Amino acid sequence: MPASKIFTGFRALGYVSNHIPLQVRHHRKHKENYVITCVGKSFHTYNCSKLGIVSISNTHQDDISCLAVDANLVFTGCRNKVQAFQRGKQVLRTYEGHEYPVHLLLPFGNHLISVDTGSNVKVWDIHSEGIYLEMNFDNSGFQVTAVMHPHTYLNKLVLGSKQGTLQLWNIKQDKMLYVFEGWNSAVTCLEQSPAMDVIAIGLADGQIIIHNLKFDETVMKFRQDWGPVTTISFRTDGHPMMVTGSTIGHIALWDLESKKLKSQIRDAHEGSVVGMQCLPNEPLMVTNAADNSLKVWIFDQPDGGGRLLRQRSGHSAPPNKVQHYDNNGKNILSAGQDSTLRSFSVIHDKHNKSLGRASYDKKESKKTGLKKDRYMMPPITQFSSDTSRQSDWDNIAACHRGKCLVTTWSFQRSTMGAHKLKHPRFDEDPKLKLATALCTDISPCGNFVVIGYSTGHVDKYNLQSAIHRGCYGETIAHNCSVRGIAIDGLNQITITAGLDGEVKFWKFKQKNLIDTCHLKCCISDILLHRESAMLAVSLDDFRIMIIDTDTRKIVRTFQGHHNAITDMTFSPDARWLITASMDSTVRTWDLPTGKLIDCFLVSSAATSLSLSPTGDFLATSHVDDIGVYLWSNMTLYTFVSLRPLPEDYEPDTLELPATQYERKETDEEDEKDDKDMDDYELSEFKSPEQLSDELITLSLLPNSRWQNLLNLDIIKKRNKPKEAPRVPKSAPFFIPTIAGLEPKFASIKDDTEKETKSRISIGNLEPLSELGKALMADDLDYDKILNRFKELGPSAIDLEIRSLSPEGGGSVKAMERFLMFCNHILYSKNNFELINAYLGLFLKVHGDTIASNPTLCLVLETLSSCHLETWRNLQDLFTQNTCMVNYLRTATL
Known part of the structure; x- marks a missing residue:
């Protein structure tokens, strides 16, 4: 049984970024840059042109601790496990083996380097998911805090430590090549410069060291007075500029030619600038911080500084109050x-x-x-x-x-x-x-x-x-x-x-x-539903009273919360009152019955909630949480039993929704993951016979072949001429002739000479048609009979069905076989509209004969139950699709 009968998690709003540094990747086919940010248990992918969201990854088991990207995959570290995502959403590979949480990742060709908090470095083969190399360091002597690969240094890695020293390793030979003594301060970040053999080293004391690895020489030094250097990036659009971030939100721009501070961006973020990347060959830079913001800067200022071009942001502190604004x-x-x-x-x-x-x-x-x-x-x-x-x-x-x-x-x-x-x-x-x-x-x-x-x-x-x-x-x-x-x-x-x-x-x-x-208790809050004049009053003793403002009397009293009530909201029709409390429960009360019909727990207490005027979504905010969470009202989409809950009901915890809706494990169909544009996977073909277990298939014949069978007699009567065609009177001097090479005079016959018609009924003397014979055969081939029906026109079908009765040359046995034929087609769930049209015409023409024959009535009862079951399945599909179309239509108004 789900934790809530009425509500289920839909998605979270307001999440953009957190304290994990962003990553930028360039898509060659799209010719566009994409930025990836972490939002807790999942990551978002945005395009840099408009900062529009492209995709949202599947949810991790816990918060993501680090991010890294290469040309095809996105790598995430979560606890002691590393996962590779394809298309920014689907988990493609998993790498397990670390004993401590992973905090550094670096794609390295066909390999992936991961570093955990215990300074255990593992080199993974990306495709085989096996460990290529493992290196262990002692945190007391060399605690790894940064890792990078210098350009043109084959199989080489530079590792920075908290102790301030750096080491150059050859991972192919598992050999340390060189030790850089450092500058007596912890290394916070490493970045490759546009020049070969030269890297930038950020230190905890605010120094930025431009160092030559080949000769172990410091090229230049800078110092920012804003605390540790959190991130470094270089412009590659022709300007020799280096950009650094700080823990108080300032950004410094350094001129590498004049070796001085060129410009600065004060208060670029409200928190520490954790991620920064200058876009390749463009005067643009993207940054993110723990203040839940992602910003794009453009370098077009006269002093070489940057200005804010576009941004995406949410609350940097938890919301106090949420409320739906418009009536939609x-x-x-x-x-x-x-x-x-x-x-x-x-x-x-x-x-x-x-x-x-x-x-x-x-x-x-x-x-x-x-x-x-x-x-x-x-x-x-x-x-x-x-x-x-x-x-x-x-x-x-x-x-x-x-x-x-x-x-x-x-x-x-x-x-x-x-x-x-x-x-x-x-x-x-x-x-x-x-x-x-x-x-x-x-x-x-x-x-x-x-x-x-x-x-x-x-x-x-x-x-x-x-x-x-x-x-x-x-x-x-x-x-x-x-x-x-x-x-x-x-x-x-x-x-x-x-x-x-x-x-x-x-x-x-x-x-x-x-x-x-x-009232006999202190009041904490009130809420009025204007259409129904019902006033909800929350009290300090954790009770809720409903007052009818027309009569000024208390009509309902609800009690069940065990802590202060934080907020209340009515349903649009005032049948429900939904309340949130500091006891971490969200309760739904039914006003007509005065009973509790739904209750569920949340991981952190809800501080505010609001049900939309259309009743489709419940919005909640929670303690120490910057997101706004949406919950779907399941009563709009499926039948929900709203029986009152027992007094000793123990609520279950309902997980807060992620930034996108995710299917539960109990869903019948799993969501199909997007495939890479380079890989084309053909889906398995399913014939109509294979689909009959899941869906109902139609014949795809033109509507004119079956739609008007029941009204065929009316159509014939409507199309019948009002008067018989008249022979024009001949002139007295005109003698009728016979057309030909040699004209001849036609003989004039007496009008009184008419052929006499036979008055004998020949219905019983007519033999069975081909379809009638097929129905009376010992080995019935229903597919052959159906294909023959499909070849006939409406008039021929009408004639064939009428000829099944004893008056038309058939028999009761032939009518029974036709009903068995209809039952078989309905059970197979194929040609649904066709067989219903044939059956409707048959019942219209032979209704009296069927009613007077017990054998046909018994067969018809079996057919009726099969038809009812098939129609119920089809009706459920219609209802689901109609509900979805109505929702999409109202949601886009």
């Missing part, structure tokens, strides 16, 4: 602890966008840079949005941690708004200086926003002009913190909830108190 469920708004507000698309990552970072002064923030921005605001804790007036003015209002200031945002313009809502009382009264905006809601008309504060005040503002439109209550709405605010769907009632357990109902316009509902 395509976009998800996410507010992160990095003070940014982002929109993620469930359709494609190219539609993702950032609305920017919250700032007190955006202009000054741009001048000083984002990393040292002293105007940055605290993270967003709560926000509300509405699409009614998104084209006219700001349509998102956000509360910030520890601040009474509420900011506005525009989704359409993808930026922070100009208004910052704050009442003057919070500056004038010293007692209110520690006030905090805790909750907010935008009216359905999109004109107003209502804000609740920790001081008990509730203010109403106009979104367009930011003018204060009054407050609820004489001075304060509650004598405690306001934990929740909701506005009904008609702009008639405003609902506020206080920490003391009071839920108050106010007139939206007049701001007069209508009613108060007293």
